[in-house]
Amino acid sequence: MKYLPILSIAIAAVAAASSSAQNYRPSFRPDELNDRPVGEPNRVMVLGSPHLSQMPDSFQPRMVEPLVSRLVDWKPTAVTTETNAGLLCDAMRRQPARYDSDDLSYCFDTADANRATGLNVPAATAEAEQTLADWPQEPTPQMRRRLAVVFLAAGEPASALVQWLRLPDEERRADGALTPELASELDKRIARKNETDLIAARVAARSGLERVWSVDDQSTYMGPLQDEDAYGAALSSAWDTPATETRLARAEALERKIGEPGGLLQIYRAYNAPSYAAEAYQSDWGAALTEPSPQAYGRRYVSYWETRNLRMVANMREVLGRQPGTRMLAIVGASHKGYYEAYLNQMRDVELVDVMPLLR
Numbered sequence: 001m002k003y004l005p006i007l008s009i010a011i012a013a014v015a016a017a018s019s020s021a022q023n024y025r026p027s028f029r030p031d032e033l034n035d036r037p038v039g040e041p042n043r044v045m046v047l048g049s050p051h052l053s054q055m056p057d058s059f060q061p062r063m064v065e066p067l068v069s070r071l072v073d074w075k076p077t078a079v080t081t082e083t084n085a086g087l088l089c090d091a092m093r094r095q096p097a098r099y100d101s102d103d104l105s106y107c108f109d110t111a112d113a114n115r116a117t118g119l120n121v122p123a124a125t126a127e128a129e130q131t132l133a134d135w136p137q138e139p140t141p142q143m144r145r146r147l148a149v150v151f152l153a154a155g156e157p158a159s160a161l162v163q164w165l166r167l168p169d170e171e172r173r174a175d176g177a178l179t180p181e182l183a184s185e186l187d188k189r190i191a192r193k194n195e196t197d198l199i200a201a202r203v204a205a206r207s208g209l210e211r212v213w214s215v216d217d218q219s220t221y222m223g224p225l226q227d228e229d230a231y232g233a234a235l236s237s238a239w240d241t242p243a244t245e246t247r248l249a250r251a252e253a254l255e256r257k258i259g260e261p262g263g264l265l266q267i268y269r270a271y272n273a274p275s276y277a278a279e280a281y282q283s284d285w286g287a288a289l290t291e292p293s294p295q296a297y298g299r300r301y302v303s304y305w306e307t308r309n310l311r312m313v314a315n316m317r318e319v320l321g322r323q324p325g326t327r328m329l330a331i332v333g334a335s336h337k338g339y340y341e342a343y344l345n346q347m348r349d350v351e352l353v354d355v356m357p358l359l360r
Helices: 006-021 063-071 085-093 111-117 121-133 141-153 157-165 178-189 195-206 228-239 241-254 264-272 274-283 285-289 297-322 334-344
Strands: 042-049 078-084 214-218 328-333 352-354
Touching: 042 063, 042 195, 042 264, 042 334, 063 195, 063 264, 078 085, 078 297, 085 121, 085 334, 111 141, 111 178, 111 241, 141 157, 141 178, 157 178, 157 195, 178 214, 178 241, 195 328, 228 285, 228 297, 241 264, 241 274, 264 274, 274 285, 274 297, 274 334, 285 297, 297 328, 297 334, 328 334, 334 352
Parallel strands: 042 328, 042 352, 078 214, 078 328
Antiparallel strands: none
């Protein structure tokens, strides 16, 4: 019995240590510092977007004009979009055991442009970067057409479209390596229903920029799942909640109004409202974290999602480092917006800008 007090003290110490571990917070909190960088800060405005390719048939490309005009008025000096960079896709294609056709479906097929230019993706990327480093104030139409086809060969079709949009209508034609087929591809992209072509490329072109930046990263590798059907069933079960029902019903109601005056702007206001990030989390990743399968499918899914967002924000931070004082417009699927802003808010050289005033 004389050992009981010592045992009690030991148990109490272990309990205290466990409690301390659970309550541990780092002493270094960049978001709480009040220092400022020298010169103009990097300003980032995140526009959460619906995926326009999934909008009902009543959605027409002309409906983006009020939104595009507002974004141009903000005077961005860089525009990022939720697309995979050509170099990333090139690296993924070289690892067929790791990435299958589904993973590569998010990548632009560069084969035709590679043949037309004689450049592979790394070589085309290098030429595009060198061309822009030596870019004159008033490039000729021929220079823009060449840069457009080089961007296609580099796996950067949105940047190729920026060059195409900056040409007068009569100069949008085949020229040398820019074959009639590739010129037709660019013509089709002008009205293609997605936020990269309809919004990001147009804003960049009208803002006097020469490209957009692809910052998505679909290279996250989760390891073998063994049973993909079980994985999908586990997540579907986790998402079967009142929060998800409410979120989907609200989205469907908004989409039904897209043909009304201001209908698209109304959707963007809803997806960029301060409450949206928490609603999305509760119906998606928060629900997945409580998924009880022995294989921890829900937690593996959240790991994929957070890894992807971290890499996307890291790509954005790299772009900001090219020209400190950048005004970056980041266009991304609305479900990413909360994560984007949470990660960016930790950075001392980034100042977040609220997009909501532009959407009114």
